[in-house]
Amino acid sequence: MTETVSRPTLEAVAARAGVSRATVSRVVNGGDGVREPLVERVRRAVEELGYVPNQAARSLVTRRHDAVAVVIAEPETRVFADPFFAHQLRGISKELTAHDSQLVLLLTEGRDDHARVARYLAGGHVDGALVFSLHLDDPLPGLIHGAGVPTVFGGRPDWGGSDRESVYVDCDNRGGAREAVRHLVGLGRTRIAHITGALDQTSAVDRLDGFRDVVGEVDPALVAEGDFTPSGGERAMRELLERRPDVDAVFVANDLSALGVLRVLREAGRRVPEDVAVIGFDDMLPIAEQTDPPLTTVRQDIEEMGRLMARMLIRGLEGRTGTDTDPERSGVVLPTTVVVRGSA
16 A cells, blocks of 8 residues: 655645745746746745646646657557667657657558547647658648648658658768769679669658669669568569679668678678678668678768757747758758778
8 A cells, every 4th residue: 555645736836935826837837927036936946845837737828738749650560670760769859858848659550540640640739740751652741731730751751742841851862872882883893783662762762863873774673672671671682683693782772671681692602792792771880880791881860860850840849940940941951971891
């Protein structure tokens, strides 16, 4: 049997500070019109008593919920198996924590979940939404727009409207892919293949375009479609070896797929990088450092992308302006760089 401990009340804080209950309410809920000496007395009383403001009452005053929805348009089996999402969530969480805001994670297993997510966002539970891993036919952008919730997207949006109408954070997928393929060309490789990501996502399309920018006219036999997973990388690499057994280099759309590629090449008796050079994309540690050989890859700062998404949303909610929230720069694209290790 545990004894219930009573929580300090507004009345108790008011009595300790020697002010009215209304004054305490305005101070703890972020209201205006209280002289600074009284504010200090109230804050001191709050600290001494350990008073915790009632969030519902605070929301009535500030019209803020101090909560942000993070919507990942993927099933939980994918989200919890792919460290990309962990890196991005870590960045988002750090930024929201620094602004005393809570993260509410929403996943979509299927179409039925889209309406559920839209209802939740429209219900006034959160101040805004951070949305990523969208697919081209995804109804979420339209549903979120209908909910009227301030939103920042992770990844360049492409659902028929202008990119400038949406606030988003992305990395230079196309430029990073170009640099990766140029690195392979510089190594003297002439039969360079590409294993794509899921081509219903703009990141995969941009990386494929970057590959084409360097190789020019592409032999269709040297392009195999993957899905950003190790199993997808395995399947695509087997297809490439069947079609073009003379392949001497592979640019893979992400590091997880590269794991599958390395596994298939090892099974086929192909040495990396002597016979086939391999480059991934993401530079997800410790994956890239622990492959055999360590993976050459294109680095994007995934955690910083998450932090920047959250920062842009919070600044928008606070009505602040700055270069990264300027309406003329609604899309922020972070640079990428090739990290050379043992695989290429």
